[in-house]
Amino acid sequence: MKYLLDTANLDEIRELSEYLPIAGVTSNPTIVKREGAVPFFAHMREIRTIIGSLRPLHIQVTARNYDGMMRDAEAVFRHVDEKVFIKVPVDFAGVKVIKALKRQGANVTATAVYGMDQAFIALEAGADCIAPYFNRMEALGVDAANVIGSIAGIINHYGYETEILAASFKQPAQIDRAILAGAHSVTVSPNILREIFAKKVVTDAIQVFADDWSDLYGGKMLTELDE
Numbered sequence: 443m444k445y446l447l448d449t450a451n452l453d454e455i456r457e458l459s460e461y462l463p464i465a466g467v468t469s470n471p472t473i474v475k476r477e478g479a480v481p482f483f484a485h486m487r488e489i490r491t492i493i494g495s496l497r498p499l500h501i502q503v504t505a506r507n508y509d510g511m512m513r514d515a516e517a518v519f520r521h522v523d524e525k526v527f528i529k530v531p532v533d534f535a536g537v538k539v540i541k542a543l544k545r546q547g548a549n550v551t552a553t554a555v556y557g558m559d560q561a562f563i564a565l566e567a568g569a570d571c572i573a574p575y576f577n578r579m580e581a582l583g584v585d586a587a588n589v590i591g592s593i594a595g596i597i598n599h600y601g602y603e604t605e606i607l608a609a610s611f612k613q614p615a616q617i618d619r620a621i622l623a624g625a626h627s628v629t630v631s632p633n634i635l636r637e638i639f640a641k642k643v644v645t646d647a648i649q650v651f652a653d654d655w656s657d658l659y660g661g662k663m664l665t666e667l668d669e
């Protein structure tokens with residue numbers, strides 16, 4: 443079970459990967475757009491510097507056809523590095539790209555997955571990761587946990603090495619459901635991750651501990667007590 447950051451914000455990546463067990467970083471063009479028209483490859487190289495070479499960095503192609511997506515992938519390899527997971531939307535052309543990149547030995551993430559049909563084809567095309575869009579499926583009335591559970595079942599049944607990298611979360615409870623359904627990893631925006639720790643019951647409980655300690659020892663910290 444791994445948590446990735448679904449953001450291109452450098453400050454957030456620095457802080458959250460220092461505090462939380464963050465396994466990598468993902469983005470897509472919409473996420474990059476939130477940072478403004480940054481120098482794209484330099485920005486991605488900076489993310490790589492922050493997370494290091496061992497944690498996966500997923501970067502999405504932007505072209506709409508096979509040749510363009512392959513050129514996008516080559517540009518990412520040239521300007522960032524060859525370990526990047528190339529995120530490829532699972533449309534008709536995207537499946538051809540997934541197959542071709544896997545023949546080259548590249549790391550590939552199949553994205554924009556809204557159902558089992560796309561996921562099963564991406565599995566068979568050899569994708570390393572499949573990114574089902576949890577919240578977007580729920581918004582369509584699809585049982586997202588069931589989709590993830592079914593993909594996980596097929597992966598286990600046939601022995602695929604592909605991992606489910608669940609994406610598109612709008613509430614912490616959706617992350618829980620994706621993991622329980624069988625997602626190997628989840629990619630989550632910084633604000634949703636922070637929400638996990640901002641629950642009032644949690645902050646209240648911790649404050650009571652602090653208040654009780656302060657009452658007991660007249661405001662002295664544990665390290666200020668006599669031996």
Ligand SMILES: O=C[C@H](O)COP(=O)(O)O
Binds near residue numbers: 469610
């Ligand atoms: O790259 C995939 C994103 O996780 C999609 O998230 P979103 O539904 O919040 O745009």
